[in-house]
Structures are given as structure tokens and as C-alpha cells.
Amino acid sequence: MKPYTSLKSILAEFYPLHRTLVSDDQDKTLEIIGSYMPDSSNYTVETYAPLTPVWTWKVPERFVVHEAYLEIEGGERVIDFKTNPLHIVSYSLPIDGTFTFEELQSHLHFNEKRPHTIPWVFKYYERVWGFCLSKNDFDKLPRDKKYRAVIKTEFVTDPKQGFKVATAVIHPEGGVNESAGEIVIQAHTCHPMQANDDGAGVVSAIELARRLAENPLPAGSMSVRFWFGPETIGTIAWLAHNENMILNFRGSIFMEMTGNKNKIAWHHSRQHNHVLDRIANSVIKDIEHEERNFADYPPNDERVMNGPGVNVPSLSINRWPYDEYHTTDDNLDIIHDEMLSGASDVAEKIVRIFCSNYIPKRTFRGPVFLSGNGLWVDWHVNLALNRAIEKIMMRFEGEHSVFDIAEQVGLDYWTVRDYVEKFRKKSFVIPLPIPSEAQSS
Numbered sequence: 001m002k003p004y005t006s007l008k009s010i011l012a013e014f015y016p017l018h019r020t021l022v023s024d025d026q027d028k029t030l031e032i033i034g035s036y037m038p039d040s041s042n043y044t045v046e047t048y049a050p051l052t053p054v055w056t057w058k059v060p061e062r063f064v065v066h067e068a069y070l071e072i073e074g075g076e077r078v079i080d081f082k083t084n085p086l087h088i089v090s091y092s093l094p095i096d097g098t099f100t101f102e103e104l105q106s107h108l109h110f111n112e113k114r115p116h117t118i119p120w121v122f123k124y125y126e127r128v129w130g131f132c133l134s135k136n137d138f139d140k141l142p143r144d145k146k147y148r149a150v151i152k153t154e155f156v157t158d159p160k161q162g163f164k165v166a167t168a169v170i171h172p173e174g175g176v177n178e179s180a181g182e183i184v185i186q187a188h189t190c191h192p193m194q195a196n197d198d199g200a201g202v203v204s205a206i207e208l209a210r211r212l213a214e215n216p217l218p219a220g221s222m223s224v225r226f227w228f229g230p231e232t233i234g235t236i237a238w239l240a241h242n243e244n245m246i247l248n249f250r251g252s253i254f255m256e257m258t259g260n261k262n263k264i265a266w267h268h269s270r271q272h273n274h275v276l277d278r279i280a281n282s283v284i285k286d287i288e289h290e291e292r293n294f295a296d297y298p299p300n301d302e303r304v305m306n307g308p309g310v311n312v313p314s315l316s317i318n319r320w321p322y323d324e325y326h327t328t329d330d331n332l333d334i335i336h337d338e339m340l341s342g343a344s345d346v347a348e349k350i351v352r353i354f355c356s357n358y359i360p361k362r363t364f365r366g367p368v369f370l371s372g373n374g375l376w377v378d379w380h381v382n383l384a385l386n387r388a389i390e391k392i393m394m395r396f397e398g399e400h401s402v403f404d405i406a407e408q409v410g411l412d413y414w415t416v417r418d419y420v421e422k423f424r425k426k427s428f429v430i431p432l433p434i435p436s437e438a439q440s441s
Contacts, residue, residue: 001210002035007203007340010036011259012332015199018085018192021124021230022050022062022156022163029189030166033228036206038213041168041226046238049159054240057233059163060124062156063091070131073098073146079131085192086328088151089130090122095151101143110135117327120194124233165229165238170212172221172355179433180222183355184252184312185209185347186301190230194330196322197298200259200340202228207344208351220431222250222355235304246438251276251354252305252314257298258343259335260322265290266346267299267316270306274313275403275434276354282413283349312438317347353403353413360405360420360429361398368393373426377419384411385419392416396429 004010014032017025034043048054050061068081068088081088089109107130111119115135123130129151169182185208187201209226217224229238239246251274266284268277272294281291295303302314319339324330370376370389379386388409395405406416423429 001037001039004036006337007207008259008332008335008337010203010206011195011199011335015195015332016193018065019190020063020090020122020192021060021190021233022161023064025192026189026230027164030164030228033189033202033206034166037168037209037226038170040213041170041209043166043168045164045166046241047159047162047164048237048241049162050157054233054237057236059237060091060233062158062161062163064154064156066152066154068092068131068151068153070150071148072142073148078137078141079133084118084328086118086120086132089128089132090120090192091124091127092151092153093127093129094153095129095149098146098148100146101141104147104149107131107149108133108138110138111327114323114327114329117329120191120326163230163234163237165227165234167228167238168209168226170209170216170224170226172217172219172223174219176223177220180220180355180358181248181250181433181436182223182225183351184225184227184249184305185351186227186235186252186254186305187256188231188234188301189228190234193328194326195332195335196257196259196319196330197325198231198256200335201254201256201318201343204255204258204340204343204347207341208347211344211348212351217352218356220358224351224355231300232304235301239304239310243440246310246312246440247436249305249312249438250434250436252302252312253347253350254300254302254305254314254316255318255343255347256300256316257318257320257322259340260319260324261334261336261339262319262322263288263290264343264346265292265318265320267292267296267302268294269302269313269315270294270311271313271437274437275357275401276313276315276350278407279353279357279403280315280350282407283346283353287346309439315350317343319343356417357401357403357434359398359401359432359434360396360423361432362393362396362429364428368423368428373428375422375426385415392419396423398432401434
């Protein structure tokens with residue numbers, strides 16, 4: 001596990017790479033991420049053969065760009081992929097031809113609202129060809145000249161150069177608790193030359209992983225699985241190849257756009273009022289934030305994890321909106337370490353509560369002899385907990401989780417959990433895991 005000076009410094013290593021669905025630079029990005037993940041997390045890269053069916057989709061081919069440029073007749077080069085990977089439409093078809101401006105115009109893309117920027121445009125599945133440039137440069141192009149467009153690309157189907165995703169798992173203190181299941185933390189890696197969308201979410205997730213490794217969750221908690229890969233199709237391909245894991249997932253959090261100066265926004269799960277939603281609300285309610293419905297803009301991989309036939313309750317955490325989105329202005333200048341780590345703070349608080357939560361089921365009958373078993377709470381020391389003891393014990397019927405009980409009695413989760421743990425250590429309650437809502441088919 002490599003040390004780092006700041007989260008932004010990690011992002012700076014892979015931000016400029018030509019990261020797309022399947023590319024050499026995507027592979028390099030996953031290697032960089034792995035170098036910063038905790039050594040104990042068993043960071044693993046999985047590879048899937050191109051064109052393999054994955055549910056209703058197919059695994060995409062590797063996109064190789066040998067060169068791509070646009071020249072005005074006479075040889076003046078006005079666009080060149082070598083100077084910026086955003087100059088080419090992602091997954092652009094090859095072309096080598098001469099065109100009038102009118103013939104070329106539909107293949108040129110720019111951003112009207114930010115005329116000085118190059119936009120990021122992708123046509124993964126449409127398979128057209130095109131270039132991206134600033135509106136300012138577009139306006140300067142002569143209309144009465146001919147242009148030579150050259151795009152030399154390949155779509156490689158060699159299984160050895162297949163589609164890659166990476167996962168890593170942080171276990172609680174004492175090791176894995178199989179019955180507790182896992183929460184999945186996701187961040188995608190496929191946006192070339194985009195710092196906030198999507199590199200920021202990646203480094204916020206790395207920071208979360210390192211914190212959970214350095215300060216493990218309590219024994220018996222869920223494990224935390226981290227996932228990195230291309231947006232949408234990455235999660236689809238991974239789940240399609242690992243369907244046996246789905247029932248083990250208790251929840252998921254997708255992280256992106258965490259580095260810009262904006263308040264935290266969180267999106268509900270599809271269930272909307274799942275315990276994961278209520279925990280997120282309890283964590284975020286006292287900070288400036290925006291609350292949104294499931295899959296409100298910008299929707300991402302939570303639509304897969306919490307989608308049909310999977311149904312793992314999934315939240316999204318981001319700092320959307322921001323004006324630089326999908327342009328060359330989405331660069332390191334808009335990234336701030338305190339924003340990146342602030343998103344890690346929010347995710348960590350949610351994860352620590354959700355993963356350590358369980359359902360206490362009583363083994364006793366009648367009122368518990370509190371003082372005789374070290375369970376009495378002196379009202380001089382903690383009046384609120386003293387007054388809540390009976391209410392807490394009445395909820396040990398195997399129907400309420402520790403978080404539910406804390407909500408119902410109006411006390412802090414950790415205060416209630418610490419107290420319930422005393423009952424568990426006396427074998428007066430047994431811990432039942434939070435049930436899975438996931439579907440395997």
C-alpha cells in the first residue's frame with residue numbers, strides 16, 4: 001500500500017489517462033488504484049472476454065486508438081488526439097477521407113455553454129465517428145476548405161485483452177462473518193481526462209477503504225467490498241459473472257463527483273425507506289445537503305445494483321451539479337481535498353452504522369436482573385439511557401434492529417449499540433443479521 005500526500009495527488013496519477021470502457025489506460029488506472037488500496041484487502045482484477053453475453057448486454061471490445069487527427073487541405077492540423085484524448089469521440093469508428101465543411105460538420109462536437117472547452121462525447125454502442133473541439137476553435141474553421149479526417153482505431157476481441165473490473169474486501173475485526181453479508185462501495189473509472197466525474201469518487205472510496213483497514217469495524221459486522229470499473233456495463237458484467245454473490249449483498253453506495261466545492265447530495269435507494277436510507281438521513285441531516293429520489297440525475301451504477309432482478313438497496317453520494325461537467329474544465333483545478341475527504345467522512349459514518357447493525361433476539365424471560373448482571377445504568381451518569389432501558393428491552397423480540405431501537409427511543413446509535421452489546425456478552429440476546437433484499441434471478 002503506497003503512501004500519499006493527498007487524495008488529489010492520487011487522482012493526479014490517473015486523471016490524464018485515456019480511460020474508457022476497455023483500454024490500455026483503463027488497465028493502468030486499475031493498477032494505480034490497487035497500489036493505494038490496503039494490503040489486507042486482496043485487491044483483485046477480473047477479466048471478461050469481449051462480446052460475451054452478460055444478461056441483455058455484451059462485454060465491449062478493447063478500444064485502441066493509434067492516431068486521430070483533422071487537417072485542413074494544405075496540411076494544417078487543427079485537431080490531434082495526441083494533444084488531448086477528448087478530441088476523439090469515445091469508441092469512434094475508423095475513417096480516412098476528405099470532406100467539405102458541410103459534410104464534416106455533423107461529425108464535430110462542441111459545448112455551446114462553455115465555448116472555450118473541449119467536451120467529452122462517447123458513442124460506445126452507436127459506432128459512429130467524430131471529433132470534439134472547443135466552440136471557439138470550431139468557429140475559426142474555414143467553411144470553404146476541404147478537410148482530411150483520419151481516425152485509426154481498432155476494436156480488439158482477444159480474450160487476453162478483455163474487459164476489466166477490480167474488487168477488494170475489508171473485513172471486520174476478527175475476520176469475516178458470513179451470516180452478516182457485505183455492503184458494496186462502487187466508483188467508476190471510465191471517463192478520460194475527467195477529474196471530478198469520475199476520478200474523485202475513486203479516491204474518496206480509496207480513503208474510505210484505508211480508514212476501515214486502519215480502524216476495523218466491530219467483530220461480527222458486515223464486510224465492505226470495494227468495486228472499481230467502467231460505468232453501468234462494468235457492474236452488469238461483474239454481477240453476471242458473479243450471480244452467486246448477489247444474495248450476500250445487504251446494501252451498496254455509489255460515489256462520484258465528490259471533489260468540487262458543493263454540498264453533499266445523497267440519493268435514496270429504490271426502496272426509499274430502507275434502513276440504509278434512514279441511516280444516511282441520520283448521518284447527513286445536520287450538515288448542509290440535498291436529498292434526492294432514487295436514480296434522480298445523475299443516475300449511475302445504483303440503477304444496476306438496485307435494479308430488476310438484483311434489488312440490493314443502493315444509495316448514491318455526490319456533489320452534483322457543477323458547471324464543468326463533461327468538458328476539459330473538469331480538471332484538477334476544481335478538485336479540493338477537503339471535499340474529497342468530506343465525502344469519505346459521510347460514507348464512513350453510514351458504513352460504520354449499517355455494517356455493525358444487527359437484530360437482537362432475546363433468550364431471557366421476565367425482567368432482567370439489571371444490577372445483578374452489570375446492566376444497570378445510573379441515572380446520575382446517563383439519565384436518557386436509564387429512562388430508555390425498559391423500552392430497549394421490550395424491543396428484543398427479533399423484529400427490530402439496533403438502529404431501529406435507537407430511532408424509536410430517540411438515542412444515539414452507538415450509545416444504544418454499546419448497551420445492547422452488554423446483553424449480547426451475557427448471552428441474554430443473540431445477534432441476527434440484517435436480512436438480504438437482493439434477488440439472484
